Each structure stands twice: as structure tokens, then as C-alpha cells.
Amino acid sequence: MLKYCLRENLLTADENDYMAQTAEVRSFSLDEIIDLMMQKGSTLTKADTKAALQVYAEVVCTLIKDGAALNTPLLNTSLSISGTFNGAADSFDKKRHTVHLNLSAGTLLKEAVGKIKCEKVEASDTNPYITEVTDIVSGKVNEVLTAGGVVQLVGSRLKFDPKDTAQGIFFVPETGEAVRAAVIAENKPARLMAIIPADLPAGSYYVEVRTKILEGNKSGKTLKSGRFNKALTVAA
Incomplete structure (x- = not known):
């Protein structure tokens, strides 16, 4: 089922x-x-x-x-x-x-x-939810990431505290450690924009948002994460 x-x-x-x-x-x-x-x-x-x-x-x-x-x-x-x-x-x-x-x-x-x-079940989670990932350099949606370029995420409950290194936009490889985006251009509940790390190695990555922000822009204690359900490719 x-x-x-x-x-x-x-x-x-x-x-x-x-x-x-x-x-x-x-x-x-x-x-x-x-x-x-x-x-x-x-x-x-x-x-x-x-x-x-x-x-x-x-x-x-x-x-x-x-x-x-x-x-x-x-x-x-x-x-x-x-x-x-x-x-x-x-x-x-x-x-x-x-x-x-x-x-x-x-x-x-x-x-x-x-x-x-x-x-059909009721949506009960309050995790970040990513509906679309756009690579601004190439203009492609839900396909690729350009190292050193800009990525735009659209979704809900995406806003996070950029001062907390546990929160943010993370690029998660198939194996190995996740890489955090250090430069954030826009930080809103329904849209994020950030600089993709220029030294991000070529390969496949899942884009993940981690946040402690609750509904009503309040800060909580529990770290919540939401991952885009498709791996994106960073070209060599």
C-alpha cells in the first residue's frame, strides 16, 4: 500500500x-x-x-x-x-x-x-518541504547544480537561523559528509537562495534543508530536516 x-x-x-x-x-x-x-x-x-x-x-x-x-x-x-x-x-x-x-x-x-x-493519509509532519530546486546558472530545474553558482529552493517551512551551523542548506552526497552552503542570499519560509560551494566535488547530491524554526517564525529546540526526493548532479 x-x-x-x-x-x-x-x-x-x-x-x-x-x-x-x-x-x-x-x-x-x-x-x-x-x-x-x-x-x-x-x-x-x-x-x-x-x-x-x-x-x-x-x-x-x-x-x-x-x-x-x-x-x-x-x-x-x-x-x-x-x-x-x-x-x-x-x-x-x-x-x-x-x-x-x-x-x-x-x-x-x-x-x-x-x-x-x-x-490517503493526513499530513502530520512539520518538516521543511522542498518542491523545486533551480540551478540559476544553467536555468535547469530539478536536474543539476553548478558549483560556485546560485541555487533556488521553493517549498514550505524552509526558513532557518543562518547563525546556527546545524541549520541551513546542505548538499548530501551518496557517500561522505554533507556540505553546508555558507552564503545565503534569501531566507524565507517558501523560498531560499544560496551560493553553491565552489569546491563542491562532482557527483550526485541530495539537497536538504535543516531548521529549528517553527510555525509563526518561532525558534524551537528540535532540528527538523527536509530532503528533495531526487538526486541532482554536479558536473566535473
């Missing part, structure tokens, strides 16, 4: 426009998935299953590294290259061009999605 709540859509002028936000979504680790596989009465041991999945992951990564595409019941992949080439004689340059991995659902996942049942 996919639970969702409705929130005001701040991207439109109509105050009656609302958008759905998924709620109470549980994530599963590889070990938890293996445990569920064991419950189905597999003849393999947990160690054998984990080893087989490890080999599967290694083979898939090797195929992707070699520029191949996957076509499986669970997942389909393709590769694309972005960036401008200077004439027909130009070649790929990591400084100017980027390889992108594109993912799409396979037949089994598409079938599973079609069977999802939805349940």
Missing part, C-alpha cells in the same frame, strides 16, 4: 492546487531483501544468496563500465553523452562532456507498479 498526503502546490498561482507527497515509505537494505527471499523457502543459504547477488552486481557494473546496455525483467539501462563537441573531429573530453546512465523499469517492475494501491 502506497500512502500519500496532499500538500499545497506552490508552483502554481491557484491556491486550490494540491500535489501528492508519498508518506511513510519504508526502504529495504540488501540484507533485508535476502531475509525476505529466505522466507519464500529458497534452497540456497543466506550466504549463498548474498554471494550470488554480489556476483550479479559485479557483472552488471562491468557491463555498464564497458558501455553495454541492460535489458532485464527488472531494469533497462541506456547510456548517453551530454556536452558540445567542436566539430566532427572532436573527441570525448571529461572536462567538457559527461556520460549519463539512464534507467527505466523492466516488464516485471512495470507490472508491479500497475498493481500498487494508494491510501
